[in-house]
Amino acid sequence: MGILAWSSKPEENKDSLPLRSNRKICWESRDGFNKCLDKIEVINPLDPANKKIIEKNCSAEDKRFQQDCATSWVKYFKEKRIVDIKKAKIQKEIDENRATQLPFTIG
Amino acid sequence: MLANRVSKRLLVGLQPVFKTPHVLPSSYLSAQNARKFSISSKCYQEQSPEPSDGESSASKKKDEGSRYYVPSSQKRKPLSRVTIGSSTDNARFRRASDTIEFSSWKAGILFVTLGTGLYFFFRYQKEKMDLQRNEESNRGYGKPLIGGPFNLIDQDGNPFSSDNLLNKFSLVYFGFTHCPDICPDELDKMSACLDILKSKYNIDIQPIFITCDPARDSPEILKEYLYEFHKDIIGLTGPYEDIKNxxxxxxxYFSTPPDLKPGQDYLVDHSIYFYLMDKDGEFIDALGRNYTEETMAEHIKNHVDAFVSKEIREKRKQGWFSFLY
Known part of the structure; x- marks a missing residue:
């Protein structure tokens, strides 16, 4: 609740410190939301086409996510999910084709 | 005994060359001279008709000793280097055979241990030198490529400038406290790395966190935020212009979204590298996310070991062995 408080009401900035405990709560809610999306096989939560199915199946998780994380974080994590899934897919392809791994990671 | 025989044979073979009158004892010399002149006169009868004095004929003879024709009946015995009439005949050679022989197992062990030792020594030196050369190129010539003077405020509100980087190694990280996931992960890595350096190698590094979001990150917030990671981390903030510089x-690289409303929540996009600065406050290496806390500690330790101060480096450049560096 702390982070949400300052994101919507700037006058409450003081008691909204970016603390580890707050981050942990937010990350847990994010993981819960992502798990729910995995269940309904939705990759892009920002795509309007997926809006209905998310609302139907994961509305509780989405609400918690919005509540526990700052608005900018919610947007960031949703975008990150798309990138992460793409990355994992590429990595899987690399492993399957036995391609030679470069000596550094991309991104 | 083998060495003895070999050296004797060697002496015999080299006999004409060894005939340098000024190092041999006088008794030997007189006998030699008599023989020398007799041979040389024979020689001159055959090769060059004109006569010359004793000195020059002796020197010529030394050069072309092997080409002289000596009748088989007159073939001389191999000469000994031992003075005639001396009683301590082979003492010198016998002493030589007491030392390590070339074919003995002792020599083999000596060769192997010395060889292995030298191999590792030179490999270590080479690695160190490569690292130093790499650091030198990172420092750049003339104006430093990365880093420079600055004046900021630390988390306790005290001024902190580039002079505070002197005389210690520093690890500088740029970030902001409202960072969702990467900065906290990197700062956790940083604090673990600091602990490894301290406990394993007894190396003290000055950790510095510089905010890219001075509008929201006041000294108080920085203090609260950084204390959760490591008590040693120094948090720096300041006016927007100073941070930009x-x-x-x-x-x-960092960018705050344009046209922000006051109090609006936002993220700052920024590069995520640790900058390792040496005791002269100069940049030596950048460490990215590919490092784990262990590899990062190892890497920093190597840099600390290979570090040579600016003063000595400059002296080396002017010295005789400058081509090595």
């Missing part, structure tokens, strides 16, 4: 000096 230091980011430029460290080649850090």
């Amino acid at each position: 230091i980011c430029k000096a460290y080649r850090v």
Whole structure:
């Protein structure tokens, strides 16, 4: 609740410190939301086409996510999910084709 | 005994060359001279008709000793280097055979241990030198490529300038406290790395966190935020212009979204590298996310070991062995 408080009401900035405990709560809610999306096989939560199915199946998780994380974080994590899934897919392809791994990671 | 025989044979073979009158004892010399002149006169009868004095004929003879024709009946015995009439005949050679022989197992062990030792020694030196050369290229020539003077405020509100980087190694990280996941992960890595360096190698590094979001990150917030990671981390903030300048000096990209409403929540996009600065406050290496806390500690330790101060480096450049560096 702390982070949400300052994101919507700037006058409450003081008691909204970016603390580890707050981050942990937010990350847990994010993981819960992502798990729910995995269940309904939705990759892009920002795509309007997926809006209905998310609302139907994961509305509780989405609400918690919005509540526990700052608005900018919610947007960031949703975008990150798309990138992460793409990355994992590429990595899987690399492993399957036995391609030679470069000596550094991309991104 | 083998060495003895070999050296004797060697002596015999080299006999004409060894005939240098001024090192041999006088009794030997007189006998030699008599023989020398007799041979040389024979020689001159055959090769060059004109006569010359004793000195020059002796020197010529030394050069072409092997080409002289000596009748088989007159073939001389191999000469001994031992003075005629001396009683301590082979003492010198016998002593030589007491030392390590070339074919003995002792020599083999000596060769192997010395060889292995030297191999590792030179390999270590080479690695160190490569690292130093790499650091030197990172420092750049003339104006430093990365880093530069700055004046900021630390988490306790005290001034902190580039002079505070002197006489210790520093690890500089740019970030902001409202960072969702990467900065906290990197700071956790940093604090673990600091602990490894301290406990394993007894190396003290000055950890510095510079905010890219001075509008929201006040000294108080920085203090609260950084204390959760490591008690040693110094958090720096300052006016927007100063932050912009230091980011430029460290080649850090950062961007705050344009047209922000006051109090609006936002993220700052920024580069995520640790900058390792040496005791002269100069940049030596950048460490990215590919490092784990262990590899990062190892890497920093190597840099600390290979570090040579600016003063000595400059002296080396002017010295005789400058081509090595």
